[in-house]
Amino acid sequence: MTTAEARGAAAGVAVAARGVSKAYHRGGETIWALRRLDLDVPEGAFLAVTGPSGCGKTTLLSVLGTLERPTFGDVFIDGQRVTGLSEDRLAEVRRKKIGFVFQTFYLIDYLTALENVAVALRFQGLSKRAQRERAQELLELVGLGDRIHHLPRELSGGQQQRVAIARALAAEPKVILADEPTGNLDQSSTAQILKVFEKIHAAGQTLVVVTHDARVADAAEHRLRLLDGAVVDSTLE
Amino acid sequence: MLWDLGLLHVRRQRQRHMLAVMSAAVAMIMLLVSTVLSQGTVAWVAGAERAFLGGDILVLPQVLAVPGMHPRADAQWRWTSWSWDEPGPLAFFMPWIFTQGAVVQPGGSAQPESAAQPGGAPLKALEAEIARQANVRAIYPYYAMPALWTVNGRTVRVWLHARVPELDAASGWNRYLSAGRPLSAAADFTALVDGYRHRLESDAAKAYGYDRYNGRWLVAPDGDPTIVDWPVPPLGSDIRLQVPRAGTAGFDFTRLEDVTLTVRGLYQLEDGIYDWTTHGVTNQGYTPGIYRDLKCSPCMWTKEPAVWSTTNIEVSLATLRAVAAKVGAHLEPQALLVQVKDPASLHRTVDALRDALPATVLSVPEMAQEHALDFIPSVATPHDDLSLLHRVGMDPPPLDAPPPAWMRSTLLGLGLAMTALLFFANVFVLLYTRQKEFATFRVLGARRSQLLSLVAAEVFAVSFAGAVLGGLVMLPMTSYQVGTAHGWTAVFTQLAYVMELGFVVSLASATAGVLFGVIVVRRSPWGVLKSD
Ligand SMILES: Nc1ncnc2c1ncn2[C@@H]1O[C@H](COP(=O)(O)OP(=O)(O)OP(=O)(O)O)[C@@H](O)[C@H]1O
Numbered sequence: 208m209t210t211a212e213a214r215g216a217a218a219g220v221a222v223a224a225r226g227v228s229k230a231y232h233r234g235g236e237t238i239w240a241l242r243r244l245d246l247d248v249p250e251g252a253f254l255a256v257t258g259p260s261g262c263g264k265t266t267l268l269s270v271l272g273t274l275e276r277p278t279f280g281d282v283f284i285d286g287q288r289v290t291g292l293s294e295d296r297l298a299e300v301r302r303k304k305i306g307f308v309f310q311t312f313y314l315i316d317y318l319t320a321l322e323n324v325a326v327a328l329r330f331q332g333l334s335k336r337a338q339r340e341r342a343q344e345l346l347e348l349v350g351l352g353d354r355i356h357h358l359p360r361e362l363s364g365g366q367q368q369r370v371a372i373a374r375a376l377a378a379e380p381k382v383i384l385a386d387e388p389t390g391n392l393d394q395s396s397t398a399q400i401l402k403v404f405e406k407i408h409a410a411g412q413t414l415v416v417v418t419h420d421a422r423v424a425d426a427a428e429h430r431l432r433l434l435d436g437a438v439v440d441s442t443l444e
Numbered sequence: 445m446l447w448d449l450g451l452l453h454v455r456r457q458r459q460r461h462m463l464a465v466m467s468a469a470v471a472m473i474m475l476l477v478s479t480v481l482s483q484g485t486v487a488w489v490a491g492a493e494r495a496f497l498g499g500d501i502l503v504l505p506q507v508l509a510v511p512g513m514h515p516r517a518d519a520q521w522r523w524t525s526w527s528w529d530e531p532g533p534l535a536f537f538m539p540w541i542f543t544q545g546a547v548v549q550p551g552g553s554a555q556p557e558s559a560a561q562p563g564g565a566p567l568k569a570l571e572a573e574i575a576r577q578a579n580v581r582a583i584y585p586y587y588a589m590p591a592l593w594t595v596n597g598r599t600v601r602v603w604l605h606a607r608v609p610e611l612d613a614a615s616g617w618n619r620y621l622s623a624g625r626p627l628s629a630a631a632d633f634t635a636l637v638d639g640y641r642h643r644l645e646s647d648a649a650k651a652y653g654y655d656r657y658n659g660r661w662l663v664a665p666d667g668d669p670t671i672v673d674w675p676v677p678p679l680g681s682d683i684r685l686q687v688p689r690a691g692t693a694g695f696d697f698t699r700l701e702d703v704t705l706t707v708r709g710l711y712q713l714e715d716g717i718y719d720w721t722t723h724g725v726t727n728q729g730y731t732p733g734i735y736r737d738l739k740c741s742p743c744m745w746t747k748e749p750a751v752w753s754t755t756n757i758e759v760s761l762a763t764l765r766a767v768a769a770k771v772g773a774h775l776e777p778q779a780l781l782v783q784v785k786d787p788a789s790l791h792r793t794v795d796a797l798r799d800a801l802p803a804t805v806l807s808v809p810e811m812a813q814e815h816a817l818d819f820i821p822s823v824a825t826p827h828d829d830l831s832l833l834h835r836v837g838m839d840p841p842p843l844d845a846p847p848p849a850w851m852r853s854t855l856l857g858l859g860l861a862m863t864a865l866l867f868f869a870n871v872f873v874l875l876y877t878r879q880k881e882f883a884t885f886r887v888l889g890a891r892r893s894q895l896l897s898l899v900a901a902e903v904f905a906v907s908f909a910g911a912v913l914g915g916l917v918m919l920p921m922t923s924y925q926v927g928t929a930h931g932w933t934a935v936f937t938q939l940a941y942v943m944e945l946g947f948v949v950s951l952a953s954a955t956a957g958v959l960f961g962v963i964v965v966r967r968s969p970w971g972v973l974k975s976d
């Protein structure tokens with residue numbers, strides 16, 4: 208048992224936050240986007256984070272995803288305390304443990320769907336061939352087996368988002384962090400994305416999804432409500 | 445590493461990279477123009493490279509194995525520097541544009557030897573043009589080339605003139621040069637000092653009190669024997685010359701090739717009576733006490749003050765060719781001597797030539813008038829069927845000084861600054877339009893160094909493509925510079941150099957890309973992604 212685990216990141220917890228606060232400084236004024244937030248996302252959980260605009264949802268995801276450092280407090284990924292790691296070590300954590308899904312997808316525009324997914328596998332020490340095979344499997348998993356050679360601009364928004372999910376899944380991350388993944392999508396695309404989430408959740412994938420969409424929240428196993436940077440309501444114990 | 449993605453990006457988005465390639469090409473052109481014009485870099489790098497390689501990189505014998513010589517403007521083309529023995533009973537025609545240290549070969553490019561005999565394709569065309577004139581009987585090529593001759597520690601600039609067999613046979617020149625006897629084919633060497641036939645001081649001269657000059661050249665201009673303080677190379681001995689390589693600014697006297705000529709045909713005068721025509725008067729046995737053993741027909745001396753500025757050595761055409769080959773020069777006739785059929789209609793012929801050719805064509809009388817040299821017509825008169833034409837193209841410009849240093853360094857500075865700016869702009873555009881992509885890679889877990897490899901590969905690919913393109917565009921200019929400085933086989937060496945320059949420049953901009961890239965990839969990826 209490591210010290211980190213001893214300090215609160217129990218086994219079986221994919222992502223944990225301990226007393227996390229995040230301050231933004233803007234023109235002499237300090238905005239507390241997160242206030243002493245504690246959180247444990249158990250492995251295999253499907254958590255929906257909701258709350259009014261500006262309550263700190265995106266900030267929470269970026270802090271949990273090591274993209275931003277908390278002002279106070281600690282973040283644990285897979286039991287490892289990541290606060291205080293160097294930039295390149297954080298990149299390694301992201302590469303191995305975290306998959307991101309964004310509202311605006313952020314696919315590489317000159318790479319095909321297959322290549323976009325394979326790029327995330329480049330760092331795993333797989334052969335080129337294995338990378339492509341795995342990428343193809345993932346695209347089939349998200350229902351895009353027939354679109355693998357399309358460039359992002361040749362795909363619909365929903366399809367692009369599914370490519371992004373496949374990419375996020377590529378490295379078999381401990382957790383997938385999604386920030387309003389259906390924010391730009393219509394109803395049917397949203398339904399497809401939800402189906403994918405449910406499928407991977409059923410397969411044991413940990414998911415943290417920030418959403419405004421009631422259907423996404425309903426589909427989730429757990430819900431957490433943020434208000435002004437603090438948890439006001441949570442179905443996690 | 446992600447470098448292959450950089451190349452993939454270039455491949456997938458060609459239109460987008462076209463602009464970058466073009467701007468790199470323009471940058472390369474600027475680099476070449478400024479460095480070549482201000483420093484002559486391509487020529488000296490090609491020279492250094494040849495020295496390093498011990499030869500040229502590639503030679504295609506059927507195309508470029510014959511090194512090119514570009515006879516070009518120099519003192520020889522200036523009317524006042526002409527040795528007056530050449531006028532003889534001949535017309536001659538200069539096919540070159542007379543600019544100091546500039547283009548002289550018609551068409552501006554070397555011709556294979558086969559096409560260049562005599563004179564290469566452009567000269568052939570010129571000959572054809574002249575030959576179309578009704579009154580032209582024959583056209584003779586005339587060859588010359590400069591050299592240095594060190595005698596008694598004193599270096600003299602000489603001109604090697606070719607003895608062209610058909611010219612010898614068909615013209616009064618030969619008679620003049622050889623005192624009426626055809627020179628033997630074995631006579632590979634004669635010497636003229638300042639355009640005048642001179643002789644080894646003979647026993648006969650000794651008898652007249654010139655023995656103290658024994659073993660020296662005796663030159664007799666206008667009745668005054670002049671002693672040239674050089675030893676006479678005995679027959680069968682070697683005379684060592686240094687021949688300059690053909691360079692961009694005339695023959696390059698800073699790079700000399702040693703050439704040895706064997707003295708086999710020193711001009712020997714016979715004792716006896718001679719005809720000596722000067723100033724329209726044919727003298728027989730003029731001042732026999734001194735000149736008894738000089739025999740010239742026709743012959744003239746003059747007190748032209750410039751006569752000591754040049755010295756001529758006459759060799760056979762075959763010898764001159766061998767010398768030219770040795771210095772990597774392509775021997776081309778430098779003048780065409782035109783013989784007319786009917787001297788009465790000389791002026792009409794001259795006018796016709798003036799119309800047909802973009803040049804100043806002078807007949808003998810006109811030349812005489814222009815230069816107040818009354819002996820020229822008198823020389824020509826005995827051979828009425830011949831006239832002298834002289835083309836100077838443009839007036840020879842004054843010996844132009846090289847551009848001042850400040851001008852050259854300004855050109856270089858501006859060129860380098862523009863080059864750097866263009867390459868920098870490329871790097872800048874590439875980095876700043878793709879920050880989101882880089883941030884995405886960072887979110888996916890790419891290390892910064894991996895992103896830098898992508899940037900480096902992409903900048904390098906684009907810069908190299910552009911640099912090679914620019915190098916190709918500038919090929920005529922750089923080839924000309926290298927070809928004229930080192931011979932045309934060196935053009936391949938220079939091609940390699942342009943590639944190398946492109947490589948170095950691309951490497952530099954890739955390095956710049958990495959340096960700026962460090963700043964760009966340092967930005968928090970989340971900050972970048974959130975900022976839109
Ligand atoms: N870079 C920043 N500088 C200053 N303040 C910031 C910055 N990023 C976020 N904030 C502030 O922090 C608070 C939380 O922002 P965040 O983006 O996390 O909200 P959110 O819950 O994701 O809102 P939304 O639902 O509209 O996306 C907001 O008040 C926002 O103005």
Ligand SMILES: [Mg+2]
Pocket residue numbers: 264265266
């Ligand atoms: Mg948000």
